Amino acid sequence: MRGADSLRDALLDRLAAQWVTLGVAITGPADDTLVDLEALVVATALAGRDEPRVYEGAIDWCARYGTAVNAARLKAVAGEMGGDPVALAEFAALVAGAGGPRWPVAGGRSLPHAVRGKVKLPDLLAPALLAWRLRSAFGVAARADILAVLAATPDQAYPLADLARLTRSTKRNVTLAVRALAMAGVVDVDRAGNEQRVRLTRHAGFRGWLGRAPVPLVDWTARYAVVVAVLGFDAAVSPVVRTIEARALVARLLPAIRRADLPAPETTMLGEAFTEAFDAWREALTAAVRP
Numbered sequence: 001m002r003g004a005d006s007l008r009d010a011l012l013d014r015l016a017a018q019w020v021t022l023g024v025a026i027t028g029p030a031d032d033t034l035v036d037l038e039a040l041v042v043a044t045a046l047a048g049r050d051e052p053r054v055y056e057g058a059i060d061w062c063a064r065y066g067t068a069v070n071a072a073r074l075k076a077v078a079g080e081m082g083g084d085p086v087a088l089a090e091f092a093a094l095v096a097g098a099g100g101p102r103w104p105v106a107g108g109r110s111l112p113h114a115v116r117g118k119v120k121l122p123d124l125l126a127p128a129l130l131a132w133r134l135r136s137a138f139g140v141a142a143r144a145d146i147l148a149v150l151a152a153t154p155d156q157a158y159p160l161a162d163l164a165r166l167t168r169s170t171k172r173n174v175t176l177a178v179r180a181l182a183m184a185g186v187v188d189v190d191r192a193g194n195e196q197r198v199r200l201t202r203h204a205g206f207r208g209w210l211g212r213a214p215v216p217l218v219d220w221t222a223r224y225a226v227v228v229a230v231l232g233f234d235a236a237v238s239p240v241v242r243t244i245e246a247r248a249l250v251a252r253l254l255p256a257i258r259r260a261d262l263p264a265p266e267t268t269m270l271g272e273a274f275t276e277a278f279d280a281w282r283e284a285l286t287a288a289v290r291p
Contacts, residue, residue, distance in 0.1 A: 004230075004231060004233075004282070006283070006286045007227065007230060007231060007282055007285060007286045007289070008047065008050060008231055010286045010287075010289045010290035011043070011047055011224075011227050011231070011289055012047065012048070012050060012051045012054060013028070013290055013291055014031070014289050014290065014291050015040065015043060015044050015047065015048060015051075015054050015058075016028045016051070016053070016054050017029055017030055017031040017291040018031045018035050018040050018128075019040070019044075019054060019057050019058055019061065021035055021122065021126070021128045021129065022035060022040075022061055022065075022119075022122065022129070022132070023061065023119050023120045023121055023122040024057035024058065024060065024061050024118065024119055025057070025118035025119065025120065026053045026054065026057050026118075029291060030128070031128055031291055032127065032128050032214060032215070033128060033214055033215075033216065033217075033218045033220075034127070034128060034130060034131055034148065034152050034214040034217055034218065035128050035129060035131060035132070035220075036077075036131065036220040036221060037068060037069050037070075037131065037132065038069060038070060038073045038074045038076075038077040038078075038168075038221070039077055039081070039220040039221040039224050040058075040220070041058070041062065041069060041074060041091070042074065042077050042078045042081050042083075042088060042224070043081070043220075043224040043227075043228065044058045044091070045087050045088040045090070045091035045092070046081070046083040046084065046087050046088065046228055047228065047231065048091075049087070055091075056116060057116075057118065057119070058091075059091070059094050059095055059098055059100075059113060059115070060098070060115045060116055060117070060118060060119045061119050062095040062098075062100045062101075063095055063098035063099050063100035063113075063115050064100070064115075064119050065119075065121075066095055066100040066101045066103075067101050067140070068132055068135050068136070068140060069101070069103070069140070070135075070140045070141070070145075071101070071103045071104055071105075073145075073167075073168050073169070074103055074105060075104060075105055076168045077168055077221050078105060080168070080221055080222075080225055081221060081224055081225040081228055082225060082228060082229060082232075083228045083232065085105075088105050089105055089106055089107050089109065090111070092105045092106035092109075093106040093107075093109040093110055093111040094111045094113040095113075096109070096110040096111075097110045097111040097112045097113040098113040098114070098115045099115070124136065125211055127211065127212050127213060127214035127215070128214050130148055130151055130152065130210070130211070130213075130214055131144065131145065131148040134147050134148050134151075141173075141177070142167060142169045142173045142174055142176075142177040143177045143180060143181055145167040145169065146163055146167055146174065146177055146178065146181065146187075146198070147181065147186065147187075147200075147210075149163060149166050149167060149217070150187060150198065150199060150200040151200055151210045151213055152213050152214055152217040153213070153217055154199075154200045154207065154213055155199075156199065157190060157197035157198060157199040158197060158198050158199070159195055159196070159197055159198075160174050160175055160178065160196055160198065163178070163198060165259075166219065168221065178196070178198050182198075185201060185203065185206075186200075186201050186203075186206055187199065187200060187201055188200075188201055188202070218260070218261070219259050219260050219261070222256045222257075222259040222260035223260035223262060223288075223289070225253075225256050225260075226253050226256050226257055226260055226262060226285070227285065227289055229249065229252075229253055229256075230249070230253075230282060230285065233245070233246070233249055239272060239275065242275060243271065243272065243274055243275045243278075246274065246275060246278045247267070247274060247278075250265050250267060250278065250281075251267075262285060262288055263281065263284040263285065263288060264281075265277055265278055265280075265281035266280075266281070
């Protein structure tokens with residue numbers, strides 16, 4: 001279907017832009033949003049086969065810098081995003097076979113793969129690479145991911161539960177990480193009743209080191225999850241069945257649509273009118289994903 005093809009092309013263009021930002025030598029513009037490494041890896045594994053330059057470049061990057069990827073978070077993001085687990089396992093096996101890290105999602109497999117050597121280390125001071133830079137400084141763990149969220153929204157305070165959701169970490173790990181970051185003086189913790197709210201320190205020196213915040217902060221795990229699900233939607237031959245299945249799909253995706261700050265489809269329409277609304281929404285989704 002034409003709408004599905006446009007959405008797939010937009011997704012591949014976004015994946016390419018984010019890999020360009022990470023230093024992969026493929027032609028195209030860079031992305032200026034905060035790159036979520038695990039979401040990018042999973043989305044590329046699921047959809048990147050349709051664009052060899054993106055897929056091969058991603059393997060090259062992961063073989064060289066894949067230790068910056070959080071293996072536990074990768075598994076959590078993959079579970080949330082859905083899609084074919086075999087595709088992620090194969091991608092991870094190719095990364096291992098190219099000399100990269102051995103992520104548990106590969107199931108212990110390793111597939112021989114020759115890297116092209118077309119990856120260069122970008123300037124990690126770029127706002128979009130803040131998460132990678134923080135992991136380089138603070139380790140590949142919840143501390144760096146919490147700081148990335150706070151630095152991307154420096155005037156906002158978050159409850160611990162929101163930080164756990166945004167970082168795809170457990171609330172216990174977030175609590176321990178926030179405690180350590182507060183002791184170091186890089187976050188401030190305010191109490192409102194029994195709730196703790198965490199914000200970036202106002203210390204000018206640390207904020208200066210962080211640099212300019214990426215704009216905007218996008219929940220790429222949720223956004224890619226919506227796109228992957230819509231691309232996997234199997235349109236039935238019968239218009240009636242297609243309408244029913246499309247409505248069920250939208251109902252399932254609504255929480256992720258809200259988290260991803262994506263346009264929501266019009267769900268008040270009935271019958272074939274909803275099918276038209278669904279197709280119009282897919283066009284809006286395409287525009288939101290395209291870089």
